[in-house]
Amino acid sequence: MKKRYATLKDIAKALGVSVTTVHKALNGHPDVSEETRKRVLEVTEKLGYIKNETASNLRTSGSNTIAFISSNISNPFYEQVIKGMNQAAEDFGYMLLITNLINDSRDDLVRSIEILMKKRIDGLIIAANMLALNHQDLRKYKIREFCVAFGTVFPPEEFDVVSPNNFKGGYIATKHLIESGCKKIAMLHSSNFEIEKNLNERFKGYLRALQDHNIEFSQELLFIQKQFMSKSYGTQSAYEILKEKLKTTQFDGLFCYNDETAYGAIEAIKESGLRIPEDIAVVGYDNLEFSRMISPQLTSITFDKYKLGYKAVEMLLERINHPELNPRIELIDVKIVVRESSKGGIR
Amino acid sequence: MKKRYATLKDIAKALGVSVTTVHKALNGHPDVSEETRKRVLEVTEKLGYIKNETASNLRTSGSNTIAFISSNISNPFYEQVIKGMNQAAEDFGYMLLITNLINDSRDDLVRSIEILMKKRIDGLIIAANMLALNHQDLRKYKIREFCVAFGTVFPPEEFDVVSPNNFKGGYIATKHLIESGCKKIAMLHSSNFEIEKNLNERFKGYLRALQDHNIEFSQELLFIQKQFMSKSYGTQSAYEILKEKLKTTQFDGLFCYNDETAYGAIEAIKESGLRIPEDIAVVGYDNLEFSRMISPQLTSITFDKYKLGYKAVEMLLERINHPELNPRIELIDVKIVVRESSKGGIR
DNA sequence: CTGAAAGCGCTTACAG
DNA sequence: CTGAAAGCGCTTACAG
Numbered sequence: 001m002k003k004r005y006a007t008l009k010d011i012a013k014a015l016g017v018s019v020t021t022v023h024k025a026l027n028g029h030p031d032v033s034e035e036t037r038k039r040v041l042e043v044t045e046k047l048g049y050i051k052n053e054t055a056s057n058l059r060t061s062g063s064n065t066i067a068f069i070s071s072n073i074s075n076p077f078y079e080q081v082i083k084g085m086n087q088a089a090e091d092f093g094y095m096l097l098i099t100n101l102i103n104d105s106r107d108d109l110v111r112s113i114e115i116l117m118k119k120r121i122d123g124l125i126i127a128a129n130m131l132a133l134n135h136q137d138l139r140k141y142k143i144r145e146f147c148v149a150f151g152t153v154f155p156p157e158e159f160d161v162v163s164p165n166n167f168k169g170g171y172i173a174t175k176h177l178i179e180s181g182c183k184k185i186a187m188l189h190s191s192n193f194e195i196e197k198n199l200n201e202r203f204k205g206y207l208r209a210l211q212d213h214n215i216e217f218s219q220e221l222l223f224i225q226k227q228f229m230s231k232s233y234g235t236q237s238a239y240e241i242l243k244e245k246l247k248t249t250q251f252d253g254l255f256c257y258n259d260e261t262a263y264g265a266i267e268a269i270k271e272s273g274l275r276i277p278e279d280i281a282v283v284g285y286d287n288l289e290f291s292r293m294i295s296p297q298l299t300s301i302t303f304d305k306y307k308l309g310y311k312a313v314e315m316l317l318e319r320i321n322h323p324e325l326n327p328r329i330e331l332i333d334v335k336i337v338v339r340e341s342s343k344g345g346i347r
Numbered sequence: 348m349k350k351r352y353a354t355l356k357d358i359a360k361a362l363g364v365s366v367t368t369v370h371k372a373l374n375g376h377p378d379v380s381e382e383t384r385k386r387v388l389e390v391t392e393k394l395g396y397i398k399n400e401t402a403s404n405l406r407t408s409g410s411n412t413i414a415f416i417s418s419n420i421s422n423p424f425y426e427q428v429i430k431g432m433n434q435a436a437e438d439f440g441y442m443l444l445i446t447n448l449i450n451d452s453r454d455d456l457v458r459s460i461e462i463l464m465k466k467r468i469d470g471l472i473i474a475a476n477m478l479a480l481n482h483q484d485l486r487k488y489k490i491r492e493f494c495v496a497f498g499t500v501f502p503p504e505e506f507d508v509v510s511p512n513n514f515k516g517g518y519i520a521t522k523h524l525i526e527s528g529c530k531k532i533a534m535l536h537s538s539n540f541e542i543e544k545n546l547n548e549r550f551k552g553y554l555r556a557l558q559d560h561n562i563e564f565s566q567e568l569l570f571i572q573k574q575f576m577s578k579s580y581g582t583q584s585a586y587e588i589l590k591e592k593l594k595t596t597q598f599d600g601l602f603c604y605n606d607e608t609a610y611g612a613i614e615a616i617k618e619s620g621l622r623i624p625e626d627i628a629v630v631g632y633d634n635l636e637f638s639r640m641i642s643p644q645l646t647s648i649t650f651d652k653y654k655l656g657y658k659a660v661e662m663l664l665e666r667i668n669h670p671e672l673n674p675r676i677e678l679i680d681v682k683i684v685v686r687e688s689s690k691g692g693i694r
Numbered sequence: 695c696t697g698a699a700a701g702c703g704c705t706t707a708c709a710g
Numbered sequence: 711c712t713g714a715a716a717g718c719g720c721t722t723a724c725a726g
Contacts (some may be wrong), residue, residue: 005719007720008719008722010722017696018697019697019721021696023721024695027721031695032696033697052405052467053465053466053467054404054405054467055720056719057720058401058405058721059701060702061702063401071426073421073445074421074422074425075426079421082420082421083449086447095462097444098444098445099442099443102430102433102437114397117397118397118398119400119401119412120352120399120400140395235637263640264640267640294642295641354704364713365712365714366704366705368713379712399702400704401704402702402703402705402720405702405717406704406718594696634712692722
């Protein structure tokens with residue numbers, strides 16, 4: 001590749017001054033004459049000089065850049081999240097880079113982390129399955145020292161987490177269905193249920209709500225998708241499993257892992273001839289914008305996504321500046337938005 | 348910040364060899380004894396060494412990194428696009444970074460471009476309003492030499508563009524409505540219509556289709572949204588303008604700028620008591636996954652989004668390697684998917 | 695107010 | 711097979 005960028009040296013040479021002086025002029029040091037500064041600025045402009053930040057970072061350490069690793073960045077869920085992250089990054093003088101994983105495997109995640117570390121990113125927010133990482137990974141990549149996990153609580157608490165309060169979300173979703181008159185409440189879970197069995201807060205909330213209302217949990221009413229992220233955020237996969245379950249299983253309430261899977265479930269229920277909510281009431285999770293547009297409008301668990309993103313960055317910066325602190329968990333409060341898909345209750 | 352990363356020097360010191368030897372061992376040079384290589388690898392592992400790529404890039408030039416700048420990355424439209432970009436980047440040995448603009452202004456765009464250039468990114472794919480850039484910007488940031496514009500054709504052709512064939516898309520959408528029996532076909536356009544008046548290919552296709560079928564264009568039937576990207580990808584804004592237009596304007600066909608705005612339009616039409624497609628047939632653009640889930644299912648213009656993303660990266664790499672070539676335009680073919688929202692025709 | 699020199703962590707041409 | 715030295719483009723401590 002040919003020479004594309006002007007350097008401090010080019011500017012210095014053009015003016016017959018030293019590189020040091022050019023550097024000082026460009027970086028607002030006071031000990032440069034106004035006259036000199038003006039001439040430097042002119043030439044800088046003329047040459048279209050753009051600082052090589054990688055060189056300066058090499059000297060000073062720290063890139064003032066953080067990155068967000070996601071396994072499905074184009075999920076509308078992230079619209080507000082990223083706005084929040086971007087704003088926080090800007091507020092604190094950082095740049096936010098985003099990378100998208102091809103799949104949610106350990107190898108893919110580790111690959112991304114390593115590439116970003118090679119670029120000497122200051123910190124990382126990770127929205128992916130952290131459980132895929134082994135102990136060696138956690139140590140080698142210093143996860144605890146410069147990463148924040150996003151969106152799910154991963155015990156044992158070995159690193160920072162920012163997440164919606166998923167236990168509460170699962171609880172109030174289920175409670176709402178119970179209070180709407182549902183007797184047999186199914187939960188539709190993503191395909192990674194097995195992996196996450198012991199830490200799935202939404203599921204735990206579902207269980208607790210059943211328990212608090214003296215309803216026995218039935219294994220039969222736990223629907224697990226085959227492949228979660230394959231296409232369309234799981235909508236298709238949800239559709240397929242519901243098609244099947246509707247033939248074999250009786251239920252009158254359905255709590256879906258998220259809104260996208262609820263879309264698929266609703267489609268299947270409608271096709272089967274059953275009515276929503278009269279025959280089956282449905283609740284989703286995440287309250288996407290689209291959930292107001294579908295028919296029936298979807299009841300969903302909602303929370304401040306912008307705040308979630310903002311908090312994640314704040315927490316990451318605290319972590320970077322205080323690597324010695326113990327890991328923390330920050331939970332964002334959740335609420336339920338009741339719409340047609342569960343309104344009025346079961347008859 | 349304290350010392351966080353091991354260096355080649357650390358490894359060399361631990362082994363009592365030179366930095367050069369360590370470098371050679373780690374980078375597969377043949378002139379290192381197997382014995383030495385093995386010991387180097389051991390210590391590398393033990394120290395958790397992660398190469399400082401910014402340092403090596405400084406020496407060698409070129410970062411093998413490209414970036415995608417988007418103004419709304421969490422639009423589901425980009426799911427497949429990014430998959431395609433990621434795959435192409437991987438196939439050609441590059442890493443793909445993504446940044447999301449806060450707004451679609453010149454300042455925001457220039458800020459992002461400049462930050463990425465400071466990081467000495469090899470090339471840029473830009474999905475934003477390139478018209479906001481002035482001549483000085485184009486020159487200073489060498490847009491022509493290392494950028495590809497994504498998603499829209501921006502004449503005069505001063506840089507590379509990868510885009511769906513929007514003229515054809517607008518044409519076949521309108522033609523389909525005409526052939527379905529619509530007599531008065533409105534087009535719903537995004538708020539940036541004024542800026543893009545002379546280059547909006549979808550609109551041009553709409554006009555041409557009307558013309559080819561001897562239907563006169565009526566200014567009254569061009570609906571322009573107030574604020575496009577404000578919220579929910581324009582769905583809300585589309586809803587609002589339709590609410591208004593339905594009171595004052597007669598039409599029996601509606602071609603929407605994209606699927607998200609179609610969602611808003613459909614909502615407004617349904618609320619007004621009119622039937623889709625019997626009273627008003629609706630066609631969207633982009634064929635998002637969600638468009639199959641709404642009611643009525645939405646007719647839309649579709650194209651291979653994965654390919655669009657893949658092509659954009661391919662084109663960018665050609666551009667980087669051949670800065671002297673003339674700007675090119677690559678159009679991806681489009682088709683129409685007919686669904687309930689226009690099926691059967693107007694009665 | 696100006697500038698020479700050292701150094702950040704790599705890579706490379708060259709000598710031994 | 712091994713290593714000393716120069717250099718990528720900055721920044722900084724120091725001398726004048």
